Structures are given as structure tokens and as C-alpha cells.
Amino acid sequence: MAEVRFLVSKYNSETDAKPRLQEFRLDPPQGATLLDCLNLIKWKLDGTLSFRMSCRSAICGSCAVRVNGHARLACKTQAADAVIDGRVTIEPLGNMTLIRDLVVDLEPFWASVEKVRPWLVPDDSKKYERERLQSHHDQLKIDAASTCIMCASCFSDCNVMEVDPKFLGPAALAKAQRFVFDTRDAEKWDRLELLGQIHGMWDCTHCAECSTRCPTDAKPLERITELRRAAMAAGMTDNNAARHVLGFRESIGGFKGIGGSGMLNENYLPVRSMGLSIGGILSLIPVGLRMFARKKNPPLIPHVIEKVGEVRKMFRRFDEYNKEGEK
Amino acid sequence: MITHDVVIVGSGLAGLRAAIEMAGKVDVAVVSKVYPSRSHSGAAQGGVAAAMANSSDDSVESHFFDTVKGSDYLADQDAAEIMTRDAPVTITEMERLGCVFSRDEKGRIAQREFGGHSHPRACYAADRTGHALLHTLFEQSMKHKAAVTYYSEWYLLSLIYEEGSARGITMMNIRTGELEVVRAKTVLFGTGGYGRAFKITSNAFACTGDGVMTAYRAGIPLEDMEFVQFHPTGLYGQGILMSEAARGEGGYLVNGKGERFMDKYAKSKMELAPRDIVSRAEQTEINEGRGIGGKDFVHIDLRHLGREKIIERLPQIRQLAIDFLGVDCIDKPIPIQPTAHYSMGGIPVDVDCQVITDEKKTKARGFFAAGECSCVSVHGANRLGTNSLLDACVFGRRAGKAALDYTLSARHESVNEAAELGKARKRLDALLSTPETESANDIRNELKETMSNHAGVYRGAEGLLVAKAALKLLRERFKSVRVTDKGKLFNTELVEALELSNMLEYSEIIVEGALARRESRGAHARTDFPKRDDANWLKHTLARKNADGSVSLGYKPVVITKYQPEERKY
Ligand SMILES: Cc1cc2nc3c(=O)[nH]c(=O)nc-3n(C[C@H](O)[C@H](O)[C@H](O)COP(=O)(O)OP(=O)(O)OC[C@H]3O[C@@H](n4cnc5c(N)ncnc54)[C@H](O)[C@@H]3O)c2cc1C
Ligand code: SF4
Ligand code: SF4
Ligand code: FES
Numbered sequence: 015m016a017e018v019r020f021l022v023s024k025y026n027s028e029t030d031a032k033p034r035l036q037e038f039r040l041d042p043p044q045g046a047t048l049l050d051c052l053n054l055i056k057w058k059l060d061g062t063l064s065f066r067m068s069c070r071s072a073i074c075g076s077c078a079v080r081v082n083g084h085a086r087l088a089c090k091t092q093a094a095d096a097v098i099d100g101r102v103t104i105e106p107l108g109n110m111t112l113i114r115d116l117v118v119d120l121e122p123f124w125a126s127v128e129k130v131r132p133w134l135v136p137d138d139s140k141k142y143e144r145e146r147l148q149s150h151h152d153q154l155k156i157d158a159a160s161t162c163i164m165c166a167s168c169f170s171d172c173n174v175m176e177v178d179p180k181f182l183g184p185a186a187l188a189k190a191q192r193f194v195f196d197t198r199d200a201e202k203w204d205r206l207e208l209l210g211q212i213h214g215m216w217d218c219t220h221c222a223e224c225s226t227r228c229p230t231d232a233k234p235l236e237r238i239t240e241l242r243r244a245a246m247a248a249g250m251t252d253n254n255a256a257r258h259v260l261g262f263r264e265s266i267g268g269f270k271g272i273g274g275s276g277m278l279n280e281n282y283l284p285v286r287s288m289g290l291s292i293g294g295i296l297s298l299i300p301v302g303l304r305m306f307a308r309k310k311n312p313p314l315i316p317h318v319i320e321k322v323g324e325v326r327k328m329f330r331r332f333d334e335y336n337k338e339g340e341k
Numbered sequence: 342m343i344t345h346d347v348v349i350v351g352s353g354l355a356g357l358r359a360a361i362e363m364a365g366k367v368d369v370a371v372v373s374k375v376y377p378s379r380s381h382s383g384a385a386q387g388g389v390a391a392a393m394a395n396s397s398d399d400s401v402e403s404h405f406f407d408t409v410k411g412s413d414y415l416a417d418q419d420a421a422e423i424m425t426r427d428a429p430v431t432i433t434e435m436e437r438l439g440c441v442f443s444r445d446e447k448g449r450i451a452q453r454e455f456g457g458h459s460h461p462r463a464c465y466a467a468d469r470t471g472h473a474l475l476h477t478l479f480e481q482s483m484k485h486k487a488a489v490t491y492y493s494e495w496y497l498l499s500l501i502y503e504e505g506s507a508r509g510i511t512m513m514n515i516r517t518g519e520l521e522v523v524r525a526k527t528v529l530f531g532t533g534g535y536g537r538a539f540k541i542t543s544n545a546f547a548c549t550g551d552g553v554m555t556a557y558r559a560g561i562p563l564e565d566m567e568f569v570q571f572h573p574t575g576l577y578g579q580g581i582l583m584s585e586a587a588r589g590e591g592g593y594l595v596n597g598k599g600e601r602f603m604d605k606y607a608k609s610k611m612e613l614a615p616r617d618i619v620s621r622a623e624q625t626e627i628n629e630g631r632g633i634g635g636k637d638f639v640h641i642d643l644r645h646l647g648r649e650k651i652i653e654r655l656p657q658i659r660q661l662a663i664d665f666l667g668v669d670c671i672d673k674p675i676p677i678q679p680t681a682h683y684s685m686g687g688i689p690v691d692v693d694c695q696v697i698t699d700e701k702k703t704k705a706r707g708f709f710a711a712g713e714c715s716c717v718s719v720h721g722a723n724r725l726g727t728n729s730l731l732d733a734c735v736f737g738r739r740a741g742k743a744a745l746d747y748t749l750s751a752r753h754e755s756v757n758e759a760a761e762l763g764k765a766r767k768r769l770d771a772l773l774s775t776p777e778t779e780s781a782n783d784i785r786n787e788l789k790e791t792m793s794n795h796a797g798v799y800r801g802a803e804g805l806l807v808a809k810a811a812l813k814l815l816r817e818r819f820k821s822v823r824v825t826d827k828g829k830l831f832n833t834e835l836v837e838a839l840e841l842s843n844m845l846e847y848s849e850i851i852v853e854g855a856l857a858r859r860e861s862r863g864a865h866a867r868t869d870f871p872k873r874d875d876a877n878w879l880k881h882t883l884a885r886k887n888a889d890g891s892v893s894l895g896y897k898p899v900v901i902t903k904y905q906p907e908e909r910k911y
Contacts, residue, residue: 026828026830027830028828028829028830029828045665045666045667047664047665056833056834057780057781057782058780058782060825061781061823061824061825062825062826062828062834064826064830064834066375067546068379068381068547069379069546070546070579070581071384071661072660073384073472073657074378074379074380074381074383075378076375076379092664092667113516113830113831114831117831120376124376127483128483131484132480132483133439133480133481133484134438134439134480136439143433144393144433144449145393145432145433145437145449146436147444147447148448150443150445150446150448153441153442153443153444160441160473161469161472162476163378163472164376192441198439
């Protein structure tokens with residue numbers, strides 16, 4: 015490969031006011047990953063460059079950084095694929111406090127995961143001498159979520175996280191899916207209840223950033239969608255969040271017999287989901303303002319959802335499912 | 342100074358399993374240079390052995406025998422028997438803690454074939470078994486958070502060991518650079534292996550034998566360090582692992598002439614012969630010019646397995662070959678070569694993981710070790726695939742139980758905080774104030790080159806002597822190593838220098854042990870002594886540090902209870 019200009023973020027919280035991009039020129043060897051390049055820079059050009067790494071085989075989750083603005087595993091990214099016009103920019107993950115160069119404080123990330131009680135709560139009423147049985151089919155329901163390597167890429171790039179640091183966040187929700195759908199777990203309903211609270215699963219705006227950045231099959235948005243379906247199917251609609259989805263349903267699915275617009279009116283959603291509680295609506299204002307300030311506010315003209323027919327079908331199925339449940 | 346009842350160093354399978362055993366019963370701290378979920382155990386792919394007999398008429402007896410035979414009869418049979426007997430209950434427990442295992446058609450834990458095992462015995466979670474097990478324990482560690490104190494991203498600097506008893510450790514907070522002394526009644530190491538000293542290795546950057554060397558410097562001898570396993574299927578160039586599951590599922594090894602060459606070396610087991618045998622077969626093919634295009638690699642061919650099986654059973658392997666070599670194994674064979682993989686040697690312990698300090702098996706008070714950093718010895722001269730995750734789980738659990746018993750009746754012993762801090766500080770200051778004329782990177786590369794060339798798959802006296810001389814020079818040069826980062830926060834350059842000092846020192850022990858052992862056994866293959874020599878060498882090496890820093894070797898008998906050594910044929 016020809017010489018590449020690596021623009022790498024350098025920062026020391028003890029001495030620097032803010033991070034700066036430093037340029038390193040390097041000719042990456044054939045087949046080099048970005049982690050190989052970072053190591054070459056560290057070992058040959060600037061020993062003080064600091065970043066995390068361990069396995070170098072995309073399984074330990076240590077080496078996530080922002081490459082040209084988006085979170086990726088440095089060890090899973092071929093340098094050749096990251097170069098744009100002879101340059102690559104490498105910066106620390108977002109949504110966390112910077113400590114040094116490419117190293118951020120991960121504590122908020124771990125804390126978010128801990129919040130979902132991420133351990134199996136078995137049904138202790140039954141005694142087993144051997145392993146519990148679980149069909150291949152049931153195991154597959156938790157297979158994807160269980161591939162998460164806790165790299166925090168999703169957490170870094172999640173838009174809601176950026177405006178609401180109390181949001182559970184994609185990795186924690188993906189992790190939660192793994193227990194809600196585990197046939198061996200006894201707390202499915204309590205878990206859904208917990209996830210349904212404010213700052214929980216209903217606060218996700220489906221931007222899909224997390225799934226796009228996720229280097230494994232964990233794909234948080236897909237897991238969040240499964241969780242929401244499970245909550246709706248269980249009739250867990252009596253809270254702000256589910257009302258949010260009902261609002262969503264009305265917005266696209268048709269409200270009280272009147273054909274819906276097929277448009278997602280995100281500005282209408284908060285009002286609907288908080289019901290008529292003034293306090294509730296007021297509590298959203300800071301989030302709204304922050305969203306506005308960071309240009310993350312929903313578009314004033316609602317966008318037409320692709321495949322709206324599919325979404326409507328989905329809601330019709332929910333309705334049928336719920337009715338069956340009532341019988 | 343911080344005080345805990347127990348300080349565990351290492352948050353891989355062994356360390357976390359021990360912690361969970363003690364959580365809530367005594368005050369436990371877990372120290373680790375990486376966050377728990379990032380420990381190297383997570384990289385294990387293929388499976389964990391246990392005679393669950395889910396898909397065959399397997400038995401503990403058969404697992405026991407396979408392990409002893411695989412070890413080339415160097416395993417201590419009392420330990421191997423305990424490990425294989427404890428295996429089913431340990432795996433059942435992991436399942437009950439929530440581990441996501443792949444399942445068979447009856448809903449039981451699925452099991453597959455693995456090299457050297459006579460039955461399908463490897464319980465697995467696709468090809469990310471270590472990840473599934475480690476994350477299960479990580480989950481449990483969050484459950485027990487109130488009962489266990491975690492010091493993640495802290496680096497172990499020294500073991501405080503005086504008058505036959507371990508009293509604590511010193512450590513550095515990587516994030517802030519601050520030094521701390523931890524005083525404890527019991528110290529337990531689960532610090533992992535030492536495979537990083539080789540050029541081609543499957544090991545994570547963190548596998549630098551820190552715990553092993555910390556014990557050694559404190560006066561504990563090290564057992565069987567010359568036994569390093571080379572795995573036959575490392576991705577060409579770097580050595581990233583292509584799990585043995587690739588062969589377990591039916592992959593072929595093919596040389597440059599398009600031949601399935603294993604029929605020349607292990608006619609009945611073919612590709613599923615134990616690792617040492619397959620690695621030597623590959624190396625012989627390569628050395629004799631039958632690598633692919635005459636180069637230093639051969640192929641593993643999975644194409645005949647078909648897309649569906651590859652995607653279901655070997656997804657991670659496929660992805661690794663795509664990410665790192667741009668090869669999709671569905672339509673192309675993968676270039677591979679032997680890669681340094683597992684450290685059979687380590688800190689000598691008894692079957693309850695208490696550290697022993699000499700040939701007479703004198704116990705170190707308050708010091709335990711489990712997992713890859715320890716040598717029980719269940720793997721002897723060659724570990725069977727899937728037996729090391731098992732080792733870490735079984736002995737992590739046993740270590741937890743034994744350390745708990747010990748701690749309940751032990752007291753804190755005195756520690757001179759200022760003196761310990763002073764020693765640790767001095768070691769760091771020395772690294773930060775050298776003449777700065779030598780590059781750590783050059784030293785590390787030369788070390789890896791030396792070890793791969795002369796202490797790798799094949800070894801001979803001539804090469805080992807070359808290595809010995811080279812290592813001496815490298816250690817000399819290391820005294821002038823450049824650490825340009827003088828800061829406190831996240832000084833990874835300093836951490837890497839500490840790791841390199843460990844690599845240099847244990848490499849010497851590997852070379853000394855290999856030079857002395859004038860036979861070929863398991864993973865230790867001497868070109869000049871190609872036969873196993875039970876009359877003289879059916880014994881464990883114990884390497885000890887002399888006052889002048891040199892290595893002296895002693896030996897300890899092998900425990901043989903049931904199976905008399907016989908020739909190992911596959
Ligand atoms: C790529 C690969 C695949 C494998 N596949 C399999 C398999 O399929 N089946 C099988 O049975 N085995 C397999 N193995 C081997 C197996 O994974 C290991 O032997 C086992 O996981 C070791 O576990 P451990 O708990 O002893 O150590 P590790 O998981 O390596 O943990 C070591 C811990 O010690 C800590 N530590 C080390 N030094 C310091 C220090 N200075 N300060 C603080 N903390 C420190 C680390 O942070 C880490 O937490 C594989 C190994 C590799 C390399
Ligand atoms: S889809 Fe939801 S969880 Fe994922 S990044 Fe967007 S807002 Fe965050
Ligand atoms: S869900 Fe994906 S992106 Fe998020 S932490 Fe897990 S592996 Fe990383
Ligand atoms: S170094 Fe482990 S994921 Fe990249």
C-alpha cells in the first residue's frame with residue numbers, strides 16, 4: 015500500500031485542555047489491520063500513544079475506536095478498507111469521558127449493563143441432576159445476543175445516549191434480550207417491566223446506529239425490537255413507553271378506524287406517550303432541547319417509513335395476538 | 342495499604358470461578374490488567390471437555406486415559422483423574438449459571454469430536470466456547486458485585502512472599518499510575534499463560550506470563566516451562582487461531598502437492614491426532630519443501646463441509662479468515678501454520694491448587710494458583726484440546742474451595758508497606774531512567790524470532806545454545822530500553838516494558854529446560870534426541886532462580902496411579 019496519513023487523537027487529561035489530531039505517516043504492510051497500524055505507530059513513531067487492545071482477533075472487545083467518525087474494532091478493520099483519499103482518522107469512542115489518547119472511561123458503559131441484572135435467575139422450584147434441557151430452536155433465540163463482546167461501539171455511537179446519559183443503551187438492552195428470551199430464566203416479566211421504565215427500551219428511536227456499528231451478531235436494535243414485541247404481546251401497555259408505541263401505532267397504523275398516514279410523526283410521539291401528564295411532558299423538555307441543540311431533533315416534516323405495509327401488518331398481528339391473549 | 346481476606350489476580354475463567362466460590366463468605370478482591378470480559382479465556386473457540394456422554398457411551402475413565410496418553414505420560418495421574426471426574430459436574434454447573442451452550446436434538450449440551458479424545462466429548466457454544474463461559478462468569482461477577490471488589494486495569498507488580506507464606510501483592514493502577522499494596526491472608530493467581538514470546542502465536546497481547554514470573558521472582562520454582570504447545574492451525578502470518586473444531590468437523594490438511602499428508606503420520610486418527618503430532622507433521626512437510634508453493638504454510642480445506650455446516654458450526658473461523666486474510670473458506674482453503682498456543686508449564690500446585698515450593702511438595706502458605714498459569718500437572722507434555730478450559734473451570738472451582746477453607750482459619754501477616762512500595766517504585770523508576778538507546782520493539786521482535794526458530798516445534802542442542810546466547814544479549818540490551826512515556830495516566834508503554842521483561846526472563850527458563858531435557862516427549866521435540874526416554878526423563882522439571890539471577894534445574898517425580906507409560910500411537 016502507499017503511504018497513508020493517520021490522523022490520531024492525542025490527549026492527556028493531566029496536561030491538555032482538549033484532544034488534538036496528530037498526523038503519522040505510515041506505509042501499512044500488506045494485510046495490516048488498523049490495530050497493526052496503531053501498534054506500528056506506537057512502537058516506531060510515538061511510544062506515548064495509548065490505546066487498549068488484547069486479543070487482536072475481534073473477540074475481547076478492547077480495541078474499539080472511532081474510525082473516520084464511526085465506532086469500529088481496530089483489529090477487525092483492514093487498513094486498506096479504512097483509507098479515504100490517503101487518510102484515516104482515528105479517535106476515541108464517544109459518549110464517555112476521555113482519559114488519554116484513545117482511552118475512555120468505560121465505567122458508565124459497565125454500569126449500564128449492570129442495570130439490567132444481566133445474570134440468569136433460574137427457576138429453582140425444579141431440581142436437576144444434569145443440565146437443563148433447551149431445544150436448539152430455543153437456544154437460537156438467544157444466540158445472537160450472546161455473541162456481544164462488550165466493545166461499547168454501540169454505546170459510543172447511540173444517538174439517544176448522547177442526549178440522555180440515563181438511557182440504558184443498546185448493549186445493555188441486547189444483553190437483557192438474552193435473558194428475557196432464555197427459556198431457563200424465571201424473571202421474564204419482571205425484566206420486561208424493568209426495561210419498560212423511562213430511559214429503557216421504549217426510549218430508543220430506532221436510528222439503527224448501534225446495529226450498524228456492532229461488530230458481532232448481537233445487533234442491538236434487532237434485540238430491542240424483539241423485547242418491545244414481547245412486551246406488547248404481553249399486554250404491557252400501561253406505561254409511558256408502551257403508550258409511545260401505541261402513539262407510533264396510531265401515527266402509522268391508523269387511529270380508530272381512520273387510515274393512518276404511514277408517516278412517523280416523531281414530534282407527536284412524546285406527547286402521546288406521556289399521556290396528559292403536564293409534569294411528564296415538562297420532563298421531556300431538557301431531552302428535547304438537548305436534541306435540538308445537537309441537531310438530533312426529529313425532522314419537522316415526518317418521514318414516510320419504508321415498507322409501511324409491513325409495519326402495519328406487524329401491528330395488526332399484535333392486535334390479534336393481544337385479543338387471543340385476552341380470551 | 343488496602344486489606345482484603347483474599348486477593349485473586351486474574352479475571353479469566355480460573356480467577357472468576359474461584360471468586361464466585363468465595364463470594365459472600367470472605368472478603369474477596371479480584372485484580373486484573375484487563376476488564377474481566379476481556380481476559381484471554383474469551384478467545385477460546387472449540388469446546389470444553391467433559392464425559393457427559395450426551396452423544397456416545399463416553400466415560401470418565403476413558404477421558405482420564407485419553408488425557409494421560411495425550412500428555413505423553415507426563416501428567417500427574419491423581420490430578421488428571423480428579424479433573425476428568427469433576428468435569429461433568431463443573432460443566433453442568435456452568436450451564437445452570439446460564440452458559441449458552443449449543444444443543445443437540447434432544448436439547449442436551451451438544452458434544453463434538455476433538456483431537457486425541459476417543460469420544461465426542463467437547464461441549465461447545467458454536468466456535469466461541471470460551472466467550473460463552475467467560476461471559477457467564479462475568480455475569481455472575483456482576484451479580485456478586487456487592488461481595489467482591491474488582492480492581493480492573495490494575496497491573497500486578499510483585500508477590501509479597503516471606504518465610505513460606507504469601508502476604509499480599511503490590512500493584513499499579515494503569516489508569517492513574519498509582520501504586521498500592523494489598524495485604525491478604527490468601528493470594529490466588531489465575532494469571533494465564535506465556536505464549537507471547539513466539540513470533541507466530543495464537544495468544545492475546547496480554548499473555549506475557551506476568552503471574553508466573555512474579556511468583557518466580559518471589560522464590561517459587563516453576564514446573565515444566567519447556568513444554569509449550571504449538572497448535573497446528575494458526576492463520577498464516579500472525580498465528581491467529583483457527584479452532585481445532587475445523588478439523589473436528591471434518592476439515593482436511595493438505596500440502597503443496599495436494600496430498601492429505603496426515604496419513605503418513607497418524608494413519609488411524611488422521612487430522613484428529615493430538616496437536617503435537619499434527620504440528621510436527623506440518624513442520625516436516627514445510628521443512629521438506631512440501632508447503633504450499635514451497636512456502637512455510639499448508640492448507641486446511643473445509644470446502645467439502647458445505648456452506649450450511651460452515652455457517653452454523655464454524656461462523657467465527659470463517660469470519661476470522663475473511664477479516665484477516667480475505668479468504669472465505671466456503672470456496673477456498675485457508676493458509677495455516679503451527680502457532681504457539683498453550684503453556685503446559687507454570688506455577689507448581691497440588692490437586693487443591695495450593696502452590697508447592699520444592700521436590701518434596703512443601704506447601705506455600707496462603708498461596709494458590711489455577712488455570713493456565715499453574716502446573717497441576719494435568720496436561721503433562723501435551724495438552725489435549727478442550728482440556729484447558731476444563732482445567733481453568735475445574736481447578737478454579739477447587740482453588741476457590743480450598744482457598745476459602747484456608748482463609749477461614751488464617752490470619753493476616755505483617756507487611757512492610759513502605760518497603761514493598763519502595764521496591765515496586767524502584768523497578769518502575771529503573772525502567773523510566775535507562776540510557777534509552779534500545780527499542781523495545783526491536784528487542785521483542787528479536788526475542789520472538791529467536792524463540793520460534795530455536796525453541797519452537799523442533800528443537801536441537803545447537804539451536805538452543807544459539808538461543809541462550811541471544812537471550813543473554815537481549816536481556817543486557819533491555820537494560821537500556823527506551824520508555825519515552827514518563828506520564829502517569831494509562832502508560833501502556835511502561836506496561837509493555839514490564840511485560841517484555843517477563844517474556845525475556847521466562848524465555849530463558851524455557852530454553853534451559855529444553856536444553857537439559859535430552860529426549861522428545863509431547864510438545865518438546867528434540868531433533869537430536871527423537872525418542873522418549875522414560876528411564877531418565879519421566880519427571881517434571883523445576884526451575885529455580887539463583888541469587889545471581891541464573892536458572893538452576895531440579896526435578897520432581899511424575900505421579901503414576903493407573904496407567905503405565907506405553908508407546909503413544911494414533
Ligand atoms: C485462541 C485460543 C483458543 C483456545 N481455545 C481453547 C479451546 O477451545 N478449549 C480449551 O480448552 N482451551 C482453549 N484455549 C486455552 C484456554 O483458553 C486457556 O488456557 C484458558 O482460558 C486460560 O484461562 P485462565 O483463566 O487461566 O487465564 P486467562 O483467561 O488468560 O486470564 C488471565 C487473567 O490474568 C490477568 N493478568 C495477567 N497478568 C496480569 C498482571 N500482570 N496484572 C493483573 N492481571 C493480570 C489477565 O488480565 C486475565 O484476567 C485456547 C487458547 C487460545 C489462545
Ligand atoms: S437504534 Fe436505539 S439503541 Fe440503537 S443507536 Fe439508535 S437509539 Fe440507540
Ligand atoms: S452489542 Fe455489539 S457493539 Fe454493542 S457492545 Fe455488544 S458487540 Fe459491541
Ligand atoms: S483486540 Fe480484542 S477485539 Fe480487538
